[in-house]
Amino acid sequence: MSRQNLDVCPNVRPVVLPLAAALLLALTACGGGGGSDDSADDSLSSETATHYAADSTLVASDTTVAVETAVVTAEAVTATQAGGSAASTGRSSAQAAGQGEGQASAQAVASVPVACPGGGSATLTITGGTALSVLNGQFDAGEMYAITFDQCAAASGAAQVNGAMTLTVQSAGSGSLVAAVTATALQVGLPRGSLSYSGAASWSASRSDNGGGVTVANSTLAADQLSVTTAYAARSSQFALTAVDVQRSATWSGELLQSSSMSGSWTLSASGVNGNFSATVATQRNCSFDAEGNPTGGGWSLDLPTARLTMSVAGGSATLQLDSGKDGSIDRSWTATLPELEAAAG
Numbered sequence: 336m337s338r339q340n341l342d343v344c345p346n347v348r349p350v351v352l353p354l355a356a357a358l359l360l361a362l363t364a365c366g367g368g369g370g371s372d373d374s375a376d377d378s379l380s381s382e383t384a385t386h387y388a389a390d391s392t393l394v395a396s397d398t399t400v401a402v403e404t405a406v407v408t409a410e411a412v413t414a415t416q417a418g419g420s421a422a423s424t425g426r427s428s429a430q431a432a433g434q435g436e437g438q439a440s441a442q443a444v445a446s447v448p449v450a451c452p453g454g455g456s457a458t459l460t461i462t463g464g465t466a467l468s469v470l471n472g473q474f475d476a477g478e479m480y481a482i483t484f485d486q487c488a489a490a491s492g493a494a495q496v497n498g499a500m501t502l503t504v505q506s507a508g509s510g511s512l513v514a515a516v517t518a519t520a521l522q523v524g525l526p527r528g529s530l531s532y533s534g535a536a537s538w539s540a541s542r543s544d545n546g547g548g549v550t551v552a553n554s555t556l557a558a559d560q561l562s563v564t565t566a567y568a569a570r571s572s573q574f575a576l577t578a579v580d581v582q583r584s585a586t587w588s589g590e591l592l593q594s595s596s597m598s599g600s601w602t603l604s605a606s607g608v609n610g611n612f613s614a615t616v617a618t619q620r621n622c623s624f625d626a627e628g629n630p631t632g633g634g635w636s637l638d639l640p641t642a643r644l645t646m647s648v649a650g651g652s653a654t655l656q657l658d659s660g661k662d663g664s665i666d667r668s669w670t671a672t673l674p675e676l677e678a679a680a681g
Contacts (some may be wrong), residue, residue, distance in 0.1 A: 390471020417472030
């Protein structure tokens with residue numbers, strides 16, 4: 336399926352869902368007077384609809400991978416800092432600050448450089464917590480972590496992370512974490528390309544040890560809005576993810592992602608190579624992905640302004656169905672190979 340055949344203009348419809356002001360400006364329909372208003376969603380070519388489906392599903396799943404990867408990398412940086420010489424240098428002042436009250440000073444760990452386990456570096460500041468908890472190499476309730484990543488990887492072969500994030504620990508226990516995470520142009524390298532995101536999200540996760548260094552993390556990601564930019568195959572597109580409510584299960588070997596599955600709902604609004612559009616998406620059943628983030632099974636429904644598009648993945652292909660007018664009648668159905676679907680994203 337050739338990207339040169341994309342029919343993104345002039346028949347691109349205007350977005351009708353509310354977005355941040357900047358993205359609204361970016362999503363103005365291209366073309367001259369008498370622009371289309373999505374009243375003829377049945378005129379969508381199968382190729383364009385496949386692009387819409389790829390963006391609406393794979394960009395969202397890649398964003399969840401990026402958020403979890405950033406948290407995993409932050410944990411690796413925290414553990415490395417605690418065991419390194421930087422921690423030893425700061426230990427006496429942190430302990431002195433805690434004498435008598437058991438509280439670390441606000442700058443117990445301040446702008447400490449850390450060499451990341453898989454290469455690159457990070458700068459770490461920890462506030463809150465106690466004099467000893469900020470140096471124990473793990474997240475504890477009441478602590479806030481401000482981290483700037485520079486080509487930082489949690490392990491050899493793991494995804495590189497660049498940019499800034501803050502993580503405020505709300506609760507933490509044996510294998511569990513609830514945190515508020517805010518990112519600023521946080522870029523994560525993924526097999527499909529790089530993805531950067533900005534915005535605030537709520538993150539909760541619990542982990543179980545399957546032995547042999549393999550863990551399963553069950554997590555929930557919730558966010559009012561995340562701004563996302565993808566750079567896939569030398570092209571760049573911008574997205575807004577809103578009303579995000581996703582449950583995810585990921586299998587990790589050390590800090591390397593092996594596979595994942597997800598369910599939930601979100602709205603994606605796009606401005607990029609595949610045209611300007613908005614879709615409210617819900618999984619119809621648990622959706623599974625391989626280590627590279629490519630779908631291996633599952634079902635999704637996409638509500639466009641005046642049409643509904645469904646997609647199911649099984650047996651190495653994606654089956655898509657278009658219901659123009661949302662009247663419950665399927666007007667067209669077709670299949671796309673998974674390589675075609677994956678190449679269409681971003």
